[in-house]
Amino acid sequence: MSALATALRRFLAAVSFLTRLPVPDWVRPDAPTLAAAMAYFPLVGALLGLFQAGCALALHAFMSPDALAVLLVALAAIATGALHYDGLADTVDAMGGGWSREQRLAIMKDPHIGTFGVLALLLTVLAQFVALKSFHSVESLCRALIVAPCLARLAVVWLAWQLPYARAEGGKGRFAELLRGGHVLGALLIGGGVTLGVGGWLGSLLLALAAMLAWLAGRYFQQRLGGITGDALGFVSQACEILAYGVWAALQP
Template sequence: MHPFLTALMFLTTLPVRSRTPLQPAPLSRAAPWFPLVGLLLGGLLMGASAALGALFPPLLAAVLLTAVWAALTGGLHLDGLADCCDGLLAPVSAQRRLEIMKDPRMGSFAGVGLVLFLMLKVFALLSLPPGAGGWAAMLLAPTLARWLVLWLALQPQARPAGLGAALAEGLQKPALLAAFLPVGLAAALGGWRGAAALLLGAAAAWLILRAAKARLGGVTGDVMGLCIEMVELVTLLTFAARIPIL
């Protein structure tokens, strides 16, 4: 299977036929294609936004678009966000935090965190500027998030046999730079807001990395999911912000 299709199968619920389940080696080769998958997701979100906006009032359209966003990814990254809320915020040891994050049950931190996050995402979508600015935000958010998660995969891992280690195994810096092309394209469409989103998204990823190192001893697959969701949200908020210079 082509690495792009492997990335598509891993990151989305789009129908991709495969005779074999995902393995670490193909997944590592697919990693540089993650941002391109993000760009495709952004295009699908643009189409969904246009259709929903034509059929429903703005608030309902934003709620439905958030549901479509989650459906396209199978809630994969939201699960990581919820697990990180339970694990990173628990006043326990790093080892116990890792155990909590592997527990399939949802704790109170996860429930509150998910509700607040989804509310912010809905209202950020509702507040996007009309026209090209809003389209650029929807293109850039999933693309930038899936590029920054590659950088996160190259950082120290809390679980040596985890997802990050599998991704980093075949990921080289030249491939990481090449994978930036879709990000640069989407950011260019956003003008100054696109440039600001790049900086703020990178800052969010760095803060998440610091928290993961301090509380877990490194990065996990759940931390990568948290990174994707938070970078997407930061990008949307950057475009939604009422700042004249942007």
């Protein structure tokens, strides 16, 4: 397989994993392909944000800020199949309801959502709504929409590389154990390039804040779980997005 075909397969594997968009049958992402595909996670995040930004640009003149914010949150959830919302809810349920590492990991595997998870979802959606409706200009909003999901996926890749996988029996994020330094470097180049290129000085600040958040989350999950899980990575992704939207809305020119 040529280098271009390999890169395309990895990119489409990232699209398949992070979104509900259909990909060709020949992609068939196995664990090594998914691990290599993590280099493209920030790019997929940026493209999702670009889609939201296009919708915001086309519709902002016809919708109130509140209605537009609701639409943008809904679009992100639909496009991703609420993947990271699910991880956030499972993680908060586990941290709030488990007294031991084993209990927390068991709660994460439970398909049912608990009170902590419901509250976390409500607060997350509310925080996203408040941040998105607070932008004064559609230009600032569009820039934030591109940077935030890109930066969130970059944080996920970095954390997956830094921490061991917490489950001995495997799980939906186990492929991250095959992540290599070259994949992380690719994600850093793409994610950092988009964040700095689109965000400017705000992008530099957000990179630093996202790195700090990922470091703190990594220490916390190492202590509470003994490593990382797919659900915990989903939590980090949502936290980074909210951080990016909130800081950008507060400091927008």
